[in-house]
Amino acid sequence: MSEQILLADSPLIITVAPNGAYKTAADHQAVPMTAAALAAEARACLEAGAAMMHMHVRQPDGRHSLDAQIYREALAAVKREVGDQLLVQVTSEAAGIYRAAEQIAMVRELRPEAVSIGLREIAVPDIPEAELANFLGWLARERVMAQIILYDAADVARWQALRARGLVPPGAWSVLFVLGRYSAGQVSSPRDLLPFLQAFDGTLPWAICAFGREENACVTTAAAFGGHVRVGFENNLKLRDGSTAPGNAALVGQAAEGARTLGRPLATAEQARHIYSEIR
Numbered sequence: 517m518s519e520q521i522l523l524a525d526s527p528l529i530i531t532v533a534p535n536g537a538y539k540t541a542a543d544h545q546a547v548p549m550t551a552a553a554l555a556a557e558a559r560a561c562l563e564a565g566a567a568m569m570h571m572h573v574r575q576p577d578g579r580h581s582l583d584a585q586i587y588r589e590a591l592a593a594v595k596r597e598v599g600d601q602l603l604v605q606v607t608s609e610a611a612g613i614y615r616a617a618e619q620i621a622m623v624r625e626l627r628p629e630a631v632s633i634g635l636r637e638i639a640v641p642d643i644p645e646a647e648l649a650n651f652l653g654w655l656a657r658e659r660v661m662a663q664i665i666l667y668d669a670a671d672v673a674r675w676q677a678l679r680a681r682g683l684v685p686p687g688a689w690s691v692l693f694v695l696g697r698y699s700a701g702q703v704s705s706p707r708d709l710l711p712f713l714q715a716f717d718g719t720l721p722w723a724i725c726a727f728g729r730e731e732n733a734c735v736t737t738a739a740a741f742g743g744h745v746r747v748g749f750e751n752n753l754k755l756r757d758g759s760t761a762p763g764n765a766a767l768v769g770q771a772a773e774g775a776r777t778l779g780r781p782l783a784t785a786e787q788a789r790h791i792y793s794e795i796r
Contacts, residue, residue: 536750656687
């Protein structure tokens with residue numbers, strides 16, 4: 517494991533995931549569906565304590581999209597609103613629409629500053645191992661901040677095995693632990709973090725996301741263990757008291773309050789870039 521660092525010396529990166537691939541105004545009227553709405557949400561969440569945005573974009577009809585041009589327009593809108601004060605991470609999520617080759621092609625075309633990638637979505641039989649290694653090598657050479665999404669301890673072990681075998685060269689890598697399994701009515705618990713930490717070698721920055729009204733308890737627990745956190749309407753609409761959040765900024769504010777309780781400072785986007793861009 518990495519050396520122990522005091523929480524007071526470890527800025528917490530709060531990432532907001534404001535929409536995801538599936539939520540619409542039918543779920544909550546404040547779900548941002550357009551570039552302009554994402555920009556407005558970026559401003560509100562920045563002011564609430566976020567250093568980073570996990571961005572999904574949509575087709576005009578509201579469907580999940582990996583269209584590079586739609587991404588460019590949304591990225592430009594957010595930059596006009598907040599400049600470089602938020603680190604924006606795009607998603608490569610398939611959402612049951614895209615195949616691995618299309619996901620990889622989008623990342624190569626867009627060459628984003630930061631991207632999230634589900635290990636289970638790209639390390640698949642459709643992609644020969646040599647092709648997977650080539651893509652991971654490209655990400656490393658381009659110094660794209662790549663966050664690898666892991667769903668259980670087996671995923672952690674698989675990712676670490678790929679690194680041990682040399683298929684993942686040193687790069688700007690981090691990991692995201694998804695607490696609980698995707699299912700209808702998913703609700704996560706802070707105890708879901710324990711198997712990840714037991715399997716994890718501690719060599720990369722890590723963050724968590726969680727589902728349901730215990731999202732805040734989960735992220736505060738992760739923050740206490742030195743991890744970073746992702747909150748927002750993508751996975752949860754509820755405040756810790758069970759009421760519906762008025763917007764993503766309220767969920768960010770809860771996470772920031774937890775950090776203050778722990779005595780952990782909030783990271784700025786500049787600090788987030790430093791943490792997530794370090795070559796490991």
